[in-house]
Amino acid sequence: MAERERIVVVCPGRGTYNAPELGYLARHHAGHPLLARFDAIREQGGKQALTALDAAPKFTAAHLKGDVAAPLIHACAYLDFLALDRDRFEVVAVTGNSMGWYTALACAGAVDAEAGFRIADAMGVNSQAHDEGGQSVLVLADDDWRVDPSLEAQVAALMQAHGVLPSIRLGGMLVVAGPSAALAAFEAALPVLSRPPMRLPGHGPFHTPLMHPSAAAARASLPLDWFGQPQIPLIDGRGAIWRRAVTDPAALWDYTFGHQILQPYDFTTAITVALREFAPDRLVLLGPGETLGGAIGQVLVRNKWLDISSRSRFSARQGEDPFLIGVGRPGQRGIAIPCDTTSENSATS
Incomplete structure (x- = not known):
């Protein structure tokens, strides 16, 4: 065998x-x-x-x-x-x-x-x-699936500024979570990504306090x-x-x-x-x-x-x-x- x-x-x-x-x-x-x-x-x-x-x-x-x-x-x-x-x-x-x-x-x-x-x-x-809130998916990877560390740092700074929390690290994607108003303000402040942020329907602020x-x-x-x-x-x-x-x-x-x-x-x-x-x-x-x-x-x-x-x-x-x-x-x-x-x-x- x-x-x-x-x-x-x-x-x-x-x-x-x-x-x-x-x-x-x-x-x-x-x-x-x-x-x-x-x-x-x-x-x-x-x-x-x-x-x-x-x-x-x-x-x-x-x-x-x-x-x-x-x-x-x-x-x-x-x-x-x-x-x-x-x-x-x-x-x-x-x-x-x-x-x-x-x-x-x-x-x-x-x-x-x-x-x-x-x-x-x-x-x-x-x-x-759960408390009020949801999740949004950010595609940080480029078309060849590589992630620019400076982009990751910029996104992290914006998360902190707007009270948005990390939810799931998913390869070249990052799922973030938080109250709806905080997510909206954060998404509006983001630099141009390879794809626009995608809010997940029916999802709460999973993997956060x-x-x-x-x-x-x-x-x-x-x-x-x-x-x-x-x-x-x-x-x-x-x-x-x-x-x-x-x-x-x-x-x-x-x-x-x-x-x-x-x-x-x-x-x-x-x-x-x-x-x-x-x-x-x-x-x-x-x-x-x-x-x-x-x-x-x-x-x-x-x-x-x-x-x-x-x-x-x-x-x-x-x-x-x-x-x-x-x-x-x-x-x-x-x-x-x-x-x-x-x-x-x-x-x-």
């Missing part, structure tokens, strides 16, 4: 289930026993079943709300994780972006399948509890005893690694519903640590969607990983032998998941 390739799995966050992804669960995971269990949990809470949301005749703004988007994305990603070809791949670490942290907890075995879904489902609701109501709701309703030690190393939004046998479940619970909600999420550092500490043969980005692929590519360029020093070099490598496999990309899904037969999958895979 050939030696398995070592992969780091990346779990996506909000903004990855959009109109093209409608029907993702039906196409790839219809009949999976866990999907029926997830639907039952939703229905017990008086919420619409995931299969019904996924089977809607058209994609609507309702699909973007936290209490719908979070459980949909989690279910798609987690069931993709269970379907990965374990004969070909060895998962050496798991990480995620923002809401993808909750999926990463389940993939790494720090919480079980049902608890992982309950956390994602509850945090979809809790994410709508303005999310205290969300953190308080999580701590009150999501118990510590759901948490255990990860079975696979888990890289968090600071780049810290939670390893089996040395992880304190109480500390992991505290991070998840404290720092992870209230402080910036550094996805750039998480991917950098994944590369440098685990030196994987490939990165595997779970579905749905593939919107996170560009950000991951930008982190590769920032690190000049495998001599990938520009967008064109990244594209060339992806065309020859993809280092980044996007499970949500039809042309790459078959590399990581040879077939979508759910009968062979189980909650304990």
Whole structure:
């Protein structure tokens, strides 16, 4: 038997289930026993079943709300994780972006399948509890995915001047958050960027102290005893690694519903640590969607990983032998998941 390739799995966050992804669960995971269990949990809470949301005749703004988007994305990603070809791949670490942290907890075995879904489902609701404010995405990278340090410094100074907070570091992008008036004034003062700032519809000021109501709701309703030690190393939004046998479940619970909600999420550092500490043969980005692929590519360029020093070099490598496999990309899904037969999958895979 050939030696398995070592992969780091990346779990996506909000903004990855959009109109093209409608029907993702039906196409790839219809009949999976866990999907029926997830639907039952939703229905017990008086919420619409995931299969019904996924089977809607058209994609609507309702699909973007936290209490719908979070459980949909989690279910798609987690069931993709269970379907990965374990004969070909060895998962050496798991990480995620923002809401993808909750999926990463389940993939790494720090919480079980049902608890992982309950956390994602509850945090979809809790994410709508926050002080006034929202998020805006700034594209700092140029067309070749390089970032000018002087531009970063200028943006940082304007953030401080207008009371805008860092939310997520995302490769060559920066997500900022704050009260709506502060964001508007900040956006008006920005220099010309490669793309205009984009306000994220339906998003609160995630990963800032303005999310205290969300953190308080999580701590009150999501118990510590759901948490255990990860079975696979888990890289968090600071780049810290939670390893089996040395992880304190109480500390992991505290991070998840404290720092992870209230402080910036550094996805750039998480991917950098994944590369440098685990030196994987490939990165595997779970579905749905593939919107996170560009950000991951930008982190590769920032690190000049495998001599990938520009967008064109990244594209060339992806065309020859993809280092980044996007499970949500039809042309790459078959590399990581040879077939979508759910009968062979189980909650304990």
